[in-house]
Amino acid sequence: MTVKPRPTLRDPAPRSLCTDCGVSRMENPALCGKACQFIAPDYPALEQQAHGRNRSGGDETFFGPFQAMYRARMQTPRRGAQWTGITTALGADLLLKGKVDAVLTMISDAEDSWRPQPALVTYPADMAQARGMRMGYAPLLALLEEARAQGFGKLAVIGIPCQIYALRALEAQLGLDRLYVIGTPCSDNTTTENFHHFLSLLDENPDTITYLEFRADFRVELRFADGSQRLIPFLSLPISELPSDFFPLTCRTCVDYTNSLADITVGYMGGTGAQWLLVRNTRGAEMLEGLGDRIVLSAPDSRGKRASAVKGFIANTARAAGGLPLRRMPDWLRPLVSWLQPRIGPRGLEFARARVEMKAAETILHLRREAPAKMKNMIPDHVWNIAAPYGLQPDAGETGPSLVDKYPGGEGARRASEGAGPLSDTKS
Ligand SMILES: Cc1cc2nc3c(=O)[nH]c(=O)nc-3n(C[C@H](O)[C@H](O)[C@H](O)COP(=O)(O)OP(=O)(O)OC[C@H]3O[C@@H](n4cnc5c(N)ncnc54)[C@H](O)[C@@H]3O)c2cc1C
Ligand code: SF4
Ligand code: SF4
Numbered sequence: 001m002t003v004k005p006r007p008t009l010r011d012p013a014p015r016s017l018c019t020d021c022g023v024s025r026m027e028n029p030a031l032c033g034k035a036c037q038f039i040a041p042d043y044p045a046l047e048q049q050a051h052g053r054n055r056s057g058g059d060e061t062f063f064g065p066f067q068a069m070y071r072a073r074m075q076t077p078r079r080g081a082q083w084t085g086i087t088t089a090l091g092a093d094l095l096l097k098g099k100v101d102a103v104l105t106m107i108s109d110a111e112d113s114w115r116p117q118p119a120l121v122t123y124p125a126d127m128a129q130a131r132g133m134r135m136g137y138a139p140l141l142a143l144l145e146e147a148r149a150q151g152f153g154k155l156a157v158i159g160i161p162c163q164i165y166a167l168r169a170l171e172a173q174l175g176l177d178r179l180y181v182i183g184t185p186c187s188d189n190t191t192t193e194n195f196h197h198f199l200s201l202l203d204e205n206p207d208t209i210t211y212l213e214f215r216a217d218f219r220v221e222l223r224f225a226d227g228s229q230r231l232i233p234f235l236s237l238p239i240s241e242l243p244s245d246f247f248p249l250t251c252r253t254c255v256d257y258t259n260s261l262a263d264i265t266v267g268y269m270g271g272t273g274a275q276w277l278l279v280r281n282t283r284g285a286e287m288l289e290g291l292g293d294r295i296v297l298s299a300p301d302s303r304g305k306r307a308s309a310v311k312g313f314i315a316n317t318a319r320a321a322g323g324l325p326l327r328r329m330p331d332w333l334r335p336l337v338s339w340l341q342p343r344i345g346p347r348g349l350e351f352a353r354a355r356v357e358m359k360a361a362e363t364i365l366h367l368r369r370e371a372p373a374k375m376k377n378m379i380p381d382h383v384w385n386i387a388a389p390y391g392l393q394p395d396a397g398e399t400g401p402s403l404v405d406k407y408p409g410g411e412g413a414r415r416a417s418e419g420a421g422p423l424s425d426t427k428s
Contacts, residue, residue: 022139035166040377064260066278080131092127101152136192153177160186161256183262270352306346306354360386
C-alpha cells in the first residue's frame with residue numbers, strides 16, 4: 001500500500017508570524033485569529049480542555065501537565081525511525097485496532113526527503129513512510145478538511161507544538177467523533193532550504209546525509225547513505241557561519257517546547273540517550289497501553305546542575321538578540337569542554353529543564369527586540385514563570401493582567417531605574 005498523494009491545497013493567506021500550519025489554507029482562513037500560537041494563545045484554557053487541569057508546579061511548570069513520565073524505547077527499533085519509532089508505532093497501533101480511520105502526519109516529499117508533506121495514512125504498514133524527522137514546515141491541518149470530505153470521524157494527529165496548539169483551538173468545531181493527539185517536542189526548526197544550507201556546512205557531500213539529530217549528549221549525530229555515522233560536538237557546529245535570520249522569529253519565540261497540549265508527547269530530551277515519554281491524560285495512557293510489551297519503559301534519570309549552562313546561554317542570546325556577535329570559546333578550549341559536557345553537564349530531566357529554560361529566555365529576548373508589541377498577548381504566564389529565576393521578568397506592558405501583581409516592578413523596569421536600558425541592548 002502507498003499513501004495517496006495529498007489533494008491540491010489553497011495558497012496560504014499572508015500572515016506575519018506563521019509556520020504555515022495549514023489553518024490559513026482552510027475554507028475560512030480567518031480561523032487563524034482563534035487558532036494561532038503566535039497571536040493570542042490561551043494555554044490555561046486549552047490545558048483544561050485537553051487534560052481537565054492546568055500545570056501544577058514541580059516539573060509540570062517546565063513540561064506541562066502529565067500523569068506519568070518515562071524513559072522509553074521500542075523493544076525492536078523501527079528501521080528509518082528518528083529514534084526507535086514510538087511515535088509512528090502509536091499511530092500504526094491505532095489504525096490496526098480500528099480506533100481511528102486515519103492518522104494525519106508528515107511523510108517526505110517525493111523529490112526531497114528532508115521536506116515534510118502532510119498525509120492522511122489509513123493502513124498501519126504505511127506509517128513506515130512517516131518515520132524520521134524532516135526539517136521545515138508543511139500545512140498539516142489543511143488536510144483536516146480532506147479528512148472530513150472522506151468521512152473520517154475518528155482521527156489521530158501527529159504534530160509539532162505550533163500545529164497541535166491550532167488543532168486544540170479548533171477541536172470543538174471539527175465535529176470529530178474521536179481525536180487522538182500525539183505530539184513531539186520541537187525547537188530550532190527552519191525552512192527546508194535553510195536546512196540544506198546547514199547540511200552543506202557540515203559535510204562536503206551534503207546530499208549523502210540521511211539522518212541528523214541533536215542528541216542529549218551534546219553532540220549532533222549524522223548518518224550517511226553508505227551506512228557510516230559521524231558525531232559532531234555542539235561546540236564544533238558552524239553556528240557562527242549561519243545568517244542571523246537562519247532560524248525564523250517564529251521558532252526563536254515559540255512558547256511550547258514540550259507540546260503540552262498533546263495526549264502523549266514523544267521526545268528524547270529527558271531520556272538520557274533513550275526516548276522520553278510524557279503521558280498527559282487518559283487518552284495518552286490508552287495509546288501507550290496499546291503498545292503492550294513492544295515498548296520498554298523505565299524511570300527517567302536526572303543528574304548535574306543546569307543553572308550555569310542556562311545563564312551562559314542567556315548571556316549569549318542577549319548579545320545575539322541585540323545584534324552583537326556571539327561570545328566564542330577559544331578553539332583550544334573546545335575539545336576539553338566538548339569532552340566534559342556529556343560527563344558533568346545536565347543530564348536526563350535536568351537537561352530537559354535546561355532546554356526549556358533556555359527556550360523561554362530566547363522567546364522573551366527575541367520578542368523584546370524584534371516584536372515587542374506581540375509580547376503581551378503572545379507570551380503565556382508559564383514562560384514568564386520559567387524565565388523568572390534568571391532575572392527575566394515582564395516590563396510594564398509586556399504581560400496581561402494575571403502577572404502584573406506577581407512581577408510589579410519587572411526586570412525591564414529595574415534596568416530602566418538603573419539607567420541600563422533593556423537587557424537586549426546590553427553591550428557587555
Ligand atoms: C523540527 C523538529 C525539531 C525537534 N526538536 C526536538 C527537541 O529539541 N527535543 C526533543 O526531545 N525532540 C525533538 N523533536 C522530536 C524528535 O526528533 C523525534 O521526532 C521524536 O523523539 C520521535 O521519535 P520517534 O523515533 O518516536 O519518531 P518516528 O517514529 O520516526 O516518527 C517521527 C514523526 O515525526 C513526524 N515529523 C517528522 N518531521 C516533521 C516535521 N518537520 N513536522 C511535523 N512532524 C514531523 C513524522 O511525520 C512522524 O510521525 C523534534 C522534531 C522535529 C520535527
Ligand atoms: S501558524 Fe497556522 S494559525 Fe498561525 S497564522 Fe500561520 S496558518 Fe494561521
Ligand atoms: S520551533 Fe515552535 S514554532 Fe518552530 S516549527 Fe517548532 S513548534 Fe513550530
